[in-house]
Amino acid sequence: MATAKVTDIEQRGRRLLRHLIRQERRRLLSAVLLAVAAVACQLVPYLMAYRVAVELVTEVDPDGGALTRYALVALVAIAAGTTLMGGALAISHLCAYWLLYRLRRRIANRLAVLPLGEVSRRGSGAIGKLAMEDVERIEVFVAHMLPDAVASLSVVAATTVWLFAIDWRLALAAVAVVPLALLGLRHATRGSGTWVAQWHGAGMAMNQAITEFLHGIKTVKVFNRQSDTVARATGAVRGYVAAETRWGTAFLPGGAAYFTVMAANVVVVVPVGLWLYRDGAVDLPTLLLFLLLSLGYTAPLTKLTGYSSQLRQVRFGADEIAALLDAPALPDTHQRVPLGPAAVELTDVTFGYRPDRTVLEGVTLRAEPGEVTAIVGPSGSGKTTIARLVARFFDVSAGTVTVGGVDVRELAVDQLMDTVAVVFQDPFLFHDTIRANLTLGQPDVDDESVYRAARAARCHDFILALPQGYDTIVGERGATLSGGERQRISIARALLKDAPVVVLDEATASTDPENEVLIQQAVASLAAGRTLLVIAHRLTTVRNAGRIVVMTDGRVVESGRHEDLLRAGGTYAGLWEDATTSARWSLGATDTRSGASR
Numbered sequence: 151m152a153t154a155k156v157t158d159i160e161q162r163g164r165r166l167l168r169h170l171i172r173q174e175r176r177r178l179l180s181a182v183l184l185a186v187a188a189v190a191c192q193l194v195p196y197l198m199a200y201r202v203a204v205e206l207v208t209e210v211d212p213d214g215g216a217l218t219r220y221a222l223v224a225l226v227a228i229a230a231g232t233t234l235m236g237g238a239l240a241i242s243h244l245c246a247y248w249l250l251y252r253l254r255r256r257i258a259n260r261l262a263v264l265p266l267g268e269v270s271r272r273g274s275g276a277i278g279k280l281a282m283e284d285v286e287r288i289e290v291f292v293a294h295m296l297p298d299a300v301a302s303l304s305v306v307a308a309t310t311v312w313l314f315a316i317d318w319r320l321a322l323a324a325v326a327v328v329p330l331a332l333l334g335l336r337h338a339t340r341g342s343g344t345w346v347a348q349w350h351g352a353g354m355a356m357n358q359a360i361t362e363f364l365h366g367i368k369t370v371k372v373f374n375r376q377s378d379t380v381a382r383a384t385g386a387v388r389g390y391v392a393a394e395t396r397w398g399t400a401f402l403p404g405g406a407a408y409f410t411v412m413a414a415n416v417v418v419v420v421p422v423g424l425w426l427y428r429d430g431a432v433d434l435p436t437l438l439l440f441l442l443l444s445l446g447y448t449a450p451l452t453k454l455t456g457y458s459s460q461l462r463q464v465r466f467g468a469d470e471i472a473a474l475l476d477a478p479a480l481p482d483t484h485q486r487v488p489l490g491p492a493a494v495e496l497t498d499v500t501f502g503y504r505p506d507r508t509v510l511e512g513v514t515l516r517a518e519p520g521e522v523t524a525i526v527g528p529s530g531s532g533k534t535t536i537a538r539l540v541a542r543f544f545d546v547s548a549g550t551v552t553v554g555g556v557d558v559r560e561l562a563v564d565q566l567m568d569t570v571a572v573v574f575q576d577p578f579l580f581h582d583t584i585r586a587n588l589t590l591g592q593p594d595v596d597d598e599s600v601y602r603a604a605r606a607a608r609c610h611d612f613i614l615a616l617p618q619g620y621d622t623i624v625g626e627r628g629a630t631l632s633g634g635e636r637q638r639i640s641i642a643r644a645l646l647k648d649a650p651v652v653v654l655d656e657a658t659a660s661t662d663p664e665n666e667v668l669i670q671q672a673v674a675s676l677a678a679g680r681t682l683l684v685i686a687h688r689l690t691t692v693r694n695a696g697r698i699v700v701m702t703d704g705r706v707v708e709s710g711r712h713e714d715l716l717r718a719g720g721t722y723a724g725l726w727e728d729a730t731t732s733a734r735w736s737l738g739a740t741d742t743r744s745g746a747s748r
Contacts, residue, residue, distance in 0.1 A: 164465065166472040170253065170288065171296075174245035178296065181245065184238035185297040189304040191231030193312070196442055198224040203435035238297045246293035250285055256475060257281050263479040263563070266543040279357040280474060284467030291464045295457045302450035302457075309447055313440070317432055320440045323422040324415055324447055331411040331448075352386075352393035359386035412448040419444040480542065482563045489554030489569065491519040492650035492681045494540055499549035501539060509535050510704045513549070517697070519650075522682045524692035526725065527701035533685045534575075537655045540683065541572050553651055571649035577640030579631070584613055585620040588643050595646060607642035609635065655685045689729045698722065 171178060198220040205212045205220075257280065261269060269277070313321035359382055419440055426432045494517040502508040510532045517523035525533045538544055539551050542558045551558050558566055579587045588604065589595050600620070604610040612635060616622040624630050631639070644652055686692040693712040700708040700715065700722045708720050715722035 164468070166468050166475070167288070167291075167465070170249050170292070173252070174249060174292075177241050177245045178292070181238045181241040181297050182300045184234045184241070185301040186304045188231045188234035188238060189301045189308065191227045191234060192305070193308060194227030194231075195224040196439070198227075199442060200435060200439040203438050207434050235297075235301070238301075239293070242297045243293040246289040249292055250289050253285055253288065253471070254281060257285075257471065260475050260477070260479070263482065264477055265480045265545070266538070276357060277474070279353060280467070280471050283353070283357075284471055287460070287464045287467050291461065295460060295464075299454060299457050302453050305450045306447075309443060313443060313447075316439065317426075317436055319426060320419065320423055320432065320436070323418045324440060324444045326418050327411050327415045328448070328451065331407075331409075331451075348393045348396070352390040356383075356386040356390040359383045409452060412452055415448055416441070416444050480545070480563065481559065483560055484562050485560070486562050486565045487556055487560065489556055492554050492569070493517060493519050493552075494523075494651055494681055494683055495550075495552045496536065496539070497550045497552070499539065499551060500547045501535060501544065502547060503544075508547075508704060510539075513701075513704070513706055515699045515706055515709065517651075517681050517683045519681045521696035522684060522692070522694075524684045524686045524695040524698045525701060526686045526689060526692065526698060526722070528725075531701040532704040533701060534655055537572065537653045537683070537685050540651075540653055541570050542566055569649055570651045570653060571644040571647045572653045572655065573637075573640050573644050574655050577636050579624050579636055579639065581623065581626045583618075583621045583623055584616070584639065587624065587639060588620075588646060590643060592646060599646065603642045603645040604639075606645055607638045609638040609642055649680070651681045651683070653683045653685070689726055700725070 201220050202217055205216055261277070310321070310325065313324055423432065423437045423440055427434065427437050496513050496515050499510055499513040500508060501510045513532070513536070515523075515525075515536075525536060527533055539546060540553070540558070542551070542563070545559060553561070553566065553569055561569075580590075585600065588600055601610060604613060613620055613622070622630075684692055684695065692698060695712070697709060698712060698715060699706055700720075702721055708715055708718065708722050710718070716726060
């Protein structure tokens with residue numbers, strides 16, 4: 151089964167390469183033809199050298215005019231060959247860049263429709279390697295390898311025919327080393343598929359480790375774990391070096407024999423040629439021509455050998471890209487349907503991120519339109535998972551999730567995204583202006599709407615205080631802003647989206663008291679006239695919610711208003727007692743330290 155699966159992936163990679171080449175087949179064909187013409191021009195100087203040798207050896211008084219013509223023809227051929235090869239490479243590069251553009255767009259479009267779990271499983275480092283490094287190798291294949299390989303094959307074919315046409319005995323001497331060299335190459339490339347797979351896997355692991363290190367650099371510094379994380383990244387780099395070294399070591403004996411024997415054809419041509427010349431079987435011009443051609447005869451073959459190694463890398467990368475492009479997208483009906491009042495309802499929902507671990511089991515709850523519904527519970531109880539299922543980052547294993555009375559799986563994905571806005575605990579801001587981040591997906595929104603949303607989200611004032619106001623660049627992931635400022639901008643972004651359903655995932659979990667008050671005011675603006683589903687860590691922030699749903703171990707154990715749940719004395723009452731006790735303990739500790747300091 152595993153072998154069949156690998157073979158299927160390899161077939162998809164080959165199909166992808168063929169498809170890419172077919173997209174630009176006309177221009178690539180013209181590039182190949184120009185390359186072949188360039189090769190023909192490259193053979194002309196050898197022919198002219200042969201003609202000069204004949205003139206000098208056979209004529210007592212060589213014709214100076216003829217020698218000059220031969221030299222001029224050789225110069226023109228060299229110039230024409232260089233021009234034609236330049237044109238071939240220019241066309242092939244143009245084709246390659248267009249192919250890269252389209253391929254990267256396909257990768258981006260596929261990532262946009264894949265389930266979040268599939269993207270997370272692959273990892274940003276591995277996906278980054280596919281989109282950058284492996285795609286670049288396809289550019290090298292199309293822009294360089296394809297025309298060069300055709301040119302090299304043309305050189306070998308044309309030279310071989312020419313050599314046999316002149317003297318079949320010397321031609322056999324010139325090509326005699328090729329079969330022996332190929333035996334060495336066969337030994338060198340034995341098991342190369344395994345070596346390439348290990349090398350490629352190590353490269354993806356290295357990219358993932360380095361990407362993870364860079365993304366987590368703040369945490370690494372705060373916890374003073376530089377040595378551990380650097381060691382992990384260094385270990386991944388060493389793994390990559392080791393994989394490449396093993397591959398090179400396996401190739402070395404046969405490869406060295408191949409290149410040595412390939413370069414030794416002149417060792418065969420010289421004695422055979424001198425023997426035939428001594429017996430009068432060949433003349434001196436013919437011997438000189440064979441010596442010239444034999445010196446360069448095997449060079450195109452060795453170039454092709456280098457390309458064959460690169461082609462394995464290209465094909466392996468194409469296999470991985472094809473596997474990503476063929477990964478099943480989140481099913482989309484593409485049907486926009488009428489929705490009822492924007493209620494959110496989960497009915498007997500069961501879900502797990504892995505087949506062997508259930509996160510939610512039999513969850514049923516309802517968030518009413520125009521009301522704040524809070525979901526609370528211990529860490530790991532499944533609160534954030536519910537937010538992801540409502541936004542359909544994943545599909546449920548069993549049960550249904552409905553928005554406006556319609557199963558989210560029956561809605562067009564773009565309609566669902568128009569209907570549901572999500573504000574995450576750690577909002578992502580692009581390395582762009584504040585205005586661009588606020589109007590994400592709505593570039594035509596007017597300035598007054600932007601300002602109105604920013605005021606409602608309590609971020610207008612601090613934005614105006616920035617050096618360029620709304621045109622201030624916020625840095626990578628919003629690094630120049632505080633956590634509370636990023637959170638309020640994400641709420642303003644949700645207000646601008648004007649979706650009838652808003653999901654807030656731990657919006658105040660890591661903010662200071664001042665920012666928490668501002669965010670609460672922003673959330674109040676966000677709640678007006680919308681269905682608001684709040685995933686809450688701090689119970690004090692949701693005590694006034696219309697309904698509080700309490701979860702434990704992936705199940706709903708209680709629901710109701712704050713006062714009712716306290717009177718019931720159940721799980722929520724215990725959580726509330728823990729929260730208030732913790733707050734009193736913190737205040738008491740502060741008072742104690744203050745008294746001590748006094």
